[in-house]
Structure formats: structure tokens, C-alpha cells
Amino acid sequence: MTEAGGPSIRSRVLDAITDGALKELDLDEMLGVLLERSRELLGVDTVTVLLVDRGGEQLVARASSGLAAEVFQGVRVPVGRGFAGSVARRGEPVLIERVDESTVVNPLLWEHGLRVLLGVPMIAQGELAGVLHVGSTTSRRFTAEEVGALQLVADRLAVAVHADRTRAERAAATMLQESLLPSSLPSAEGWELAARYVPGAESGVGGDWYDVFTLPGDRIGVVIGDVVGSGLRAAVVMGRLRSALRAYALEYLDPAQVLEKLDRKASYFEHNTMATVAYAIIDTKTHLMNLAVAGHLLPVVAVPGERTRFAPAPVGPPVGFDLGTTGRRGVSVPVPPGSLVVLYTDGLVERRGQDLDAGLERLRGAVGPMGPEAACTRIMAALVGDRPATDDVALVAIRHSD
The missing domain is CATH 3.30.450.40 (GAF domain)
Known part of the structure; x- marks a missing residue:
């Protein structure tokens, strides 16, 4: 009182x-x-x-x-x-x-x-x-x-x-993200890899990730993904999806089947969560990239003597919410010697107030048959430059050097 x-x-x-x-x-x-x-x-x-x-x-x-x-x-x-x-x-x-x-x-x-x-x-x-x-x-x-x-x-x-x-x-979220990004990229004779990851200036660390791992049978698995949302929750979900995809990758040879299993897992256990994912398996002997895409932007492929293009893959729905119940499809893309493949998240090409197609065209124009490290440097300079990206940026480049 x-x-x-x-x-x-x-x-x-x-x-x-x-x-x-x-x-x-x-x-x-x-x-x-x-x-x-x-x-x-x-x-x-x-x-x-x-x-x-x-x-x-x-x-x-x-x-x-x-x-x-x-x-x-x-x-x-x-x-x-x-x-x-x-x-x-x-x-x-x-x-x-x-x-x-x-x-x-x-x-x-x-x-x-x-x-x-x-x-x-x-x-x-x-x-x-x-x-x-x-x-x-x-x-x-x-x-x-x-x-x-x-x-x-x-x-x-x-x-x-x-x-x-x-x-x-x-x-x-920062510690989790850093712990889940590959500390080093695998090597295979005749294949070179490089990657970049930059957290968004506005959203902070979120659900973007990339992963590269060797698989039995002279194969390399390459993943790029983006969980909707940002912060700790998105990073935690990203970690669980990353681990699940790795497990499915050991069990199934078809990337489309791997994404189908991931979709089922996300829909059942990760309530109210959605993610876009592109998963590629590169066969280092046959020089083929088997690719499946779940709501993600298509990889860029640069082949010597040809016009740089986006991979001609069918784009299925994102994983989560049982969106992929009708089945998923993949495609085989030749990766001849000298070719470069680039996978990325939307933070690289999307800018507030700008058309997405314009960003994708700038990316396509920056990619050519070159070394993966040089490609990452050139792409980041052309699309990010000296201004911070508002969203996370993840980028993986793979070159067939033989």
C-alpha cells in the first residue's frame, strides 16, 4: 500500500x-x-x-x-x-x-x-x-x-x-548451421567442387543448406535445400531433413525416390513445415547427373561449346504437407568433360522489388565452363556484389575436369 x-x-x-x-x-x-x-x-x-x-x-x-x-x-x-x-x-x-x-x-x-x-x-x-x-x-x-x-x-x-x-x-541457429555445413567437400578423380554459404542480413541464419557426400559405386550426392522460415526452428528442421536425406540416399539409387521418402518423413513428423530441395547424384564413371527437384530452382548447367542452360528437370512440389503424394520424377543430365553444374538457393537470385526471372538470367549469364572456385567467386560478385543479401545464400559448383 x-x-x-x-x-x-x-x-x-x-x-x-x-x-x-x-x-x-x-x-x-x-x-x-x-x-x-x-x-x-x-x-x-x-x-x-x-x-x-x-x-x-x-x-x-x-x-x-x-x-x-x-x-x-x-x-x-x-x-x-x-x-x-x-x-x-x-x-x-x-x-x-x-x-x-x-x-x-x-x-x-x-x-x-x-x-x-x-x-x-x-x-x-x-x-x-x-x-x-x-x-x-x-x-x-x-x-x-x-x-x-x-x-x-x-x-x-x-x-x-x-x-x-x-x-x-x-x-x-548459427552454431547449428555451422555444424551441419560440410567442413570439407569430397574429392573424386576428374571432379572438382566448391561452395559458398552466407546468412541473410535481415533474416539471419535460417533453413538453407547444402550437402555433398560420396556414395557407393563411384557416385557423388549433391543436395541444396531451403526450409521455409528462418531462425532456430528452421535450422533445427533443416538439420533433421539433412540427416534423413543422407540416410535415404544410402538406401535408394533414384533421387526421386529419395525425395519421396523425405516428403513422407517431413509430412508426418515436421508438422506445418515445408522445404524446397534439389538432389543430384553424379555418376563419375558414366558422366551422368540423375536429378530430382522438389519445388526448388533448377540447377544451371554449362557445357563447353553450348549455351548455358537450366537443367531440363521436372519440378515437383516442395516436401511437407503431403504435397508429393502423386509421385516424383527425375531426369538424367549428361555432364561431359569441361562441364560445370551450379546448384543454389533463392537468396542468390531473389531481390525485393526485382523480377525473379531477371535474377535467374543474371545467374545464367555468370555461369560458364570454368573451375568451380572461380565460378563461385564470379557468381557471388555478379549477384551479391558489395550489398548484403537479405536472405540466406547457399551455392555449390561441380566441374567435370577430365
């Missing part, structure tokens, strides 16, 4: 959440400091923060003042159920004056003797970050000013949580 003639609860909370010293603290330290201050300023017995999990379906206890057991025991509350779940679902303050199994999911709250609970949503950038709630072991009423003050604390914490998660997701 506010002392007569003293500063209002709102002004005292504002002082607490705008303290410059908070900038020097990590998230857990900030949570600890602000929960203790809130407990004192509001005259309550407990203050707890529950953060929404990655799936957006559960609230997980992250920090508490006065009821640490919630955190230590990993309390989880489904969004939409009980007290905290109702706050999350409704996106507005909720007050309950009876704390028991009929109103609260977590038994620790009534076992602790709490009689009144007030909870407010933590929302940042229009997204739910969690729930902040306070509890009292004695009956009391919360004024509109106190509810507003608690919401101020929740808003400050939501911004901190959002920023922390964004930093953590970017770091995790």
Missing part, C-alpha cells in the same frame, strides 16, 4: 524497472532483482514468472520470490488451463480469491497457503512471453493502480525475455 504523502506505487515501480543497473544483469539476475522488488513494493508473499515454452502450449516456472519450489520442481501449466493458463489464454489480468484444485493447476500454490492470486500476461512484440503472478496468504484486494503497476513489471520483463531469447536463438 502507498504511504500517505509518499510516492505512488506506479512511480515506485517505474523507478524500479527503469533502474540503469538492470542493463548490466543477465536475464536470470534481472528476474531475481525485479521479483524481489515487486514482492516488497506490492506487499505480497510470492512473485513468480512462468515463461511460455517453444511450442507455445505450456508455461514453465522460470523464477520466483517466495515460492522457489515452483522453479526447482519444474512446474508446468498448460496454456488455457487453471489460473496462469487463463492469464496466458486471455491476455489480460486475472484475479482469483479462492486458491484450490478447482481454480489452480499447481498444488504448490494452495499448499503454500495462498488465498489470493493476481496474474498478468507478459507480452512483447505482440507475442506471449509468459505470465507474472503474485500471491498473498491473507485475504486482500488489489487496487487498479496495483494491477497496473504489476503489468508495468510484466511488460519490462517481457522485453528482457524476448531480447534474451532472440540472442540465444540466433547464437544457437
